[in-house]
Amino acid sequence: MDKLLRINMSAEGGPAARTVPVGEYAGLGGRALTSAVVSKEVPPLAHPLGEDNRLVIAPGMLSGTIAAMSGRCSVGGKSPLTGGIKESNSGGQASQVLARLGYAAIILEGRPKENDLYKIFISRDGVTITRDNSLRMLGNYALVEKMKAEHGDRIACVSIGPAGEMKMCAASVAFTDMELRPTRHAGRGGLGAVMGSKGVKVIVLDDTGTSNRVPRDVEKFRAANKAFVDGLRRHPVTGEGLPAFGTNILANVINEAGAYPTHNFLWGRFDGTAKISGETEAELEKARGGNPTHGCHRGCVIRCSGIWHDKDGRYLTKQPEYETVWAHGANCGIDDIDAIAMMDRLDDDYGLDTIEMGATIAVAMEAGLVQFGDAKGAINLLHEAGKGTPLGRILGNGAAVTGKAFGIERVPVVKGQALPAYDPRAIQGIGVTYATSPMGADHTAGYAVATNILKVGGYIDPLKPEGQIELSRNLQIATAAIDSTGMCLFIAFAVMDQPDTFQALLDLLNAFYGLAMTGDDVTALGRKVLQWEREFNAKAGFTKEHDRLPEFFRKELLPPHNATFQVPDAEMDRVFDS
Amino acid sequence: MAESTRSDAVPTLGLTVPAERVACFFPLLQRGVGVRVRLGIPVGVFLREGLGLSDATIEARIQTVFLDGRPVDDIEEALLCEGSTLALAPAMPGLMGAMLRRGGYYAPMRSGITHRGGTLPQGAGEGEGEGFIIVKLFGAALRELGPALLARGVAVDGGPLASLLESLPEDCRRGLGGRAALEGRERALLRVAVSGETGRGSKGANRPPRAGRRRPGRRRAGFRRRWRGCR
Numbered sequence A: 001m002d003k004l005l006r007i008n009m010s011a012e013g014g015p016a017a018r019t020v021p022v023g024e025y026a027g028l029g030g031r032a033l034t035s036a037v038v039s040k041e042v043p044p045l046a047h048p049l050g051e052d053n054r055l056v057i058a059p060g061m062l063s064g065t066i067a068a069m070s071g072r073c074s075v076g077g078k079s080p081l082t083g084g085i086k087e088s089n090s091g092g093q094a095s096q097v098l099a100r101l102g103y104a105a106i107i108l109e110g111r112p113k114e115n116d117l118y119k120i121f122i123s124r125d126g127v128t129i130t131r132d133n134s135l136r137m138l139g140n141y142a143l144v145e146k147m148k149a150e151h152g153d154r155i156a157c158v159s160i161g162p163a164g165e166m167k168m169c170a171a172s173v174a175f176t177d178m179e180l181r182p183t184r185h186a187g188r189g190g191l192g193a194v195m196g197s198k199g200v201k202v203i204v205l206d207d208t209g210t211s212n213r214v215p216r217d218v219e220k221f222r223a224a225n226k227a228f229v230d231g232l233r234r235h236p237v238t239g240e241g242l243p244a245f246g247t248n249i250l251a252n253v254i255n256e257a258g259a260y261p262t263h264n265f266l267w268g269r270f271d272g273t274a275k276i277s278g279e280t281e282a283e284l285e286k287a288r289g290g291n292p293t294h295g296c297h298r299g300c301v302i303r304c305s306g307i308w309h310d311k312d313g314r315y316l317t318k319q320p321e322y323e324t325v326w327a328h329g330a331n332c333g334i335d336d337i338d339a340i341a342m343m344d345r346l347d348d349d350y351g352l353d354t355i356e357m358g359a360t361i362a363v364a365m366e367a368g369l370v371q372f373g374d375a376k377g378a379i380n381l382l383h384e385a386g387k388g389t390p391l392g393r394i395l396g397n398g399a400a401v402t403g404k405a406f407g408i409e410r411v412p413v414v415k416g417q418a419l420p421a422y423d424p425r426a427i428q429g430i431g432v433t434y435a436t437s438p439m440g441a442d443h444t445a446g447y448a449v450a451t452n453i454l455k456v457g458g459y460i461d462p463l464k465p466e467g468q469i470e471l472s473r474n475l476q477i478a479t480a481a482i483d484s485t486g487m488c489l490f491i492a493f494a495v496m497d498q499p500d501t502f503q504a505l506l507d508l509l510n511a512f513y514g515l516a517m518t519g520d521d522v523t524a525l526g527r528k529v530l531q532w533e534r535e536f537n538a539k540a541g542f543t544k545e546h547d548r549l550p551e552f553f554r555k556e557l558l559p560p561h562n563a564t565f566q567v568p569d570a571e572m573d574r575v576f577d578s
Numbered sequence B: 001m002a003e004s005t006r007s008d009a010v011p012t013l014g015l016t017v018p019a020e021r022v023a024c025f026f027p028l029l030q031r032g033v034g035v036r037v038r039l040g041i042p043v044g045v046f047l048r049e050g051l052g053l054s055d056a057t058i059e060a061r062i063q064t065v066f067l068d069g070r071p072v073d074d075i076e077e078a079l080l081c082e083g084s085t086l087a088l089a090p091a092m093p094g095l096m097g098a099m100l101r102r103g104g105y106y107a108p109m110r111s112g113i114t115h116r117g118g119t120l121p122q123g124a125g126e127g128e129g130e131g132f133i134i135v136k137l138f139g140a141a142l143r144e145l146g147p148a149l150l151a152r153g154v155a156v157d158g159g160p161l162a163s164l165l166e167s168l169p170e171d172c173r174r175g176l177g178g179r180a181a182l183e184g185r186e187r188a189l190l191r192v193a194v195s196g197e198t199g200r201g202s203k204g205a206n207r208p209p210r211a212g213r214r215r216p217g218r219r220r221a222g223f224r225r226r227w228r229g230c231r
Helices: A030-041 A094-100 A140-151 A191-197 A218-234 A236-245 A247-256 A278-287 A322-328 A337-350 A354-366 A375-387 A390-395 A398-405 A428-436 A467-485 A489-497 A499-513 A519-539 B019-031 B043-050 B055-061 B094-100 B107-113 B140-152 B158-167 B216-226
Strands: A003-008 A016-021 A055-059 A073-078 A085-090 A103-109 A118-123 A126-131 A155-159 A173-175 A184-186 A200-206 A291-294 A305-309 A315-318 B002-005 B012-017 B033-038 B064-067 B085-089 B130-137 B154-157 B187-194
Touching: A003 A126, A016 A126, A030 A055, A030 A073, A030 A085, A030 A103, A030 A467, A030 A519, A055 A094, A055 A191, A073 A094, A073 A184, A073 A191, A085 A173, A085 A519, A094 A103, A094 A155, A094 A200, A140 A155, A140 A200, A140 A337, A173 A191, A218 A236, A218 A489, A218 A499, A236 A247, A236 A278, A236 A291, A236 A489, A236 B140, A247 A278, A247 A322, A247 B064, A247 B085, A247 B094, A278 A291, A278 A305, A278 A337, A278 B019, A315 A337, A322 A337, A322 A354, A337 A354, A337 A375, A354 A375, A354 A390, A354 A398, A375 A390, A390 A398, A428 A467, A428 B094, A428 B107, A467 A489, A467 A519, A489 A499, A489 B094, A499 A519, B012 B019, B019 B033, B019 B130, B019 B140, B019 B154, B019 B158, B019 B187, B033 B043, B033 B140, B043 B055, B043 B085, B055 B140, B085 B140, B094 B107, B130 B140, B140 B154, B140 B187, B154 B158, B158 B187
Parallel strands: A003 A103, A118 A200, B012 B187, B085 B130
Antiparallel strands: A003 A016, A055 A073, A055 A103, A073 A085, A085 A184, A118 A126, A155 A173, A155 A200, A173 A184, A291 A305, A305 A315, B002 B012, B033 B130, B033 B154, B064 B085, B154 B187
16 A cells, blocks of 8 residues: 555546655545545645546555455545535445555545546556446446446455535545445445546556565564454454344434434434334344345444345345434434335435435425334435435435525525434534534544543533533544545444453554554544644635534424433634644 | 233233343343332342342443443442433443443543442432332343343333333233233333243243332332433
8 A cells, every 4th residue: 555546537648647755645544545635636626526626535544454444435626515525435346446555545536527437447557547438327226236247356446426426525435345236335424425526437446466564574464363353253243232123223212312303303313213223133134035244345343234135034124323314314204114115225226325315305304204203205305316416416416406496494504514313412523523524424434432531621510510611621632543544433332331342453563564653643643633624624715613512403493302402612723733 | 922911001911031042132222211219228239139230240230320420430339219211231331431331440531421420419318218219230240130020010112112112022922912901001000921832932931030029009109200310
């Protein structure tokens, strides 16, 4: 991973690829690399769909090795949804394959002069860029089947669906999984639209003839990996809860807490939660011949995903995740898990972010386009977006645009991006992260890595009112660091509770690169990444007034706790003071 | 095997099902079932005495606890009263899971909804000292606590029970002669025992455990009077 693949889509004579040394970006991976490139190379005021924006696809620092959980791939650029910097990451096979091919990142630059679509094929033998307009408006599933027919089944694909081609702000970038299905997505922020603006429909990666990356200290690396895996397997969340029930194990619990946004964030509890919970999903998957315990990439030992079969026992989609089930379920008043699974499939095929589309449909329901609870109506709205009808063009551009188009005040977005599945009135702390993350409302922006392990920002008195502010800051720093390693964020549960597992992660990095990093160094990296991102956003025009939740969270009581969001603006402005 | 008994007010349905069918009843446990408890006791006492869990098991396996929708940090301080809703789960994933964990480092981030224990609502716990609470089980707690809870007997609303019975696989439905008697009832007591055999339904089934059974008259009085709860 000592080289970058830069592809200039607006080069004279057609798109041109060049391989260059990684240079000033050496030692960076994942989110650290995407945010470094975007902050240094993209003019902050550039149009997200213009030729000056970049789309950066970067494997993690340990991708392409035998390290467990090292298969996240970051995608970065200036977001058409938020107007700020964006990193969104995904599982799937591409990260491992890209790293084994030796690339620290693929950087798409410029924009084709004509309205053509391109396929990029990358193998050990080089890079081939082919104009292929026959791919136009193919869904991700059909597209991958076509790539399989052309290149065999030892490939991994990074692609966009029709939504990306139409440059919709809710468009995702799809990654194929172990079964070569386009089920994993860098969903947030509309980066699929940026890929569409570059005219790139699909990047096909073939690592035939390559081998795993070799660590500096092989024995130490193996030992660290073993300790790391042992730590993940012995932790009740990564070793039991997630493998058995997937991420949607959270549904019942968040519902019980009264923090499960229902009917476009009107209530904190949904009557139909037991019908769409992770526990119910897992039982149905087993009964129908699916699989509730399945990894999204090779080397995953948590295996929080699964395979969903329809009522007739046929594959439909991967196991819908917690956020997806909430967005298309409770938030829209829908308790039909099969309808939700169908919407997951459609989102994947059209190339749409499930969170953004669920939030958008709920706003559309509030506007009266269809009734809350109308699963068929919700599915039809997704088809409108996927087909690009005039209504679909509005919906596919997200909740904020849809709210404006239909005159709806209650639109749950921050910096234009829809809130995920936790109501910040019940859980005030996550509201701080939603509001202040440079990414827009993002549940993964402040994930759980213990500050007392990372020692970010010193000791925090949790009883002080400002404790939530400091926790949110420190979590955002820690998350940026984990995202930069390219490790699945779900390792955070074990790392948080088990200092030896966190040490094993450090040992993995140190043994691979011949370093002597400490927790402080990882923290410093996280700080630096956040600093780059916030500086970019400031130059793009963001102010503290953008670090706010929508007004209705302060005004409307959320049953059952009848809570409003209480953290003062002045406190929120302190999140990044130190 | 089904055993349907009926008193004037609270019908009781006893079922014996193959081990692999116990999960059919988990939707009920996710929604919540009525469980008879001594009123006024802390959650910790109920877990130890009511469910028979050791301190070590509670520490390791019951890391997420809600009482009346509020996350509990100290299970020895949170008291059960008539109609309380108690939800039990293991450690949960994500930042939210970490926040909701009892006594967790991130608990301050949900301080606005944290359960403040120590006092019973006025009037709660009066009378003969027993009453019903609603118990919900999530995640691994379903498999770890569910079968014992079902065997001990749980009170279920008639509507959800009827829906469940209709959805049961055939090997669980065999012998459901008393089902009709339950229809239209506001609530019923359900006991589910696991057969020693697997996949063969009721043949050779164990009878529901006698432990915890009470005289119909006494149960009926407490159940009916207290169900509506103290909130």
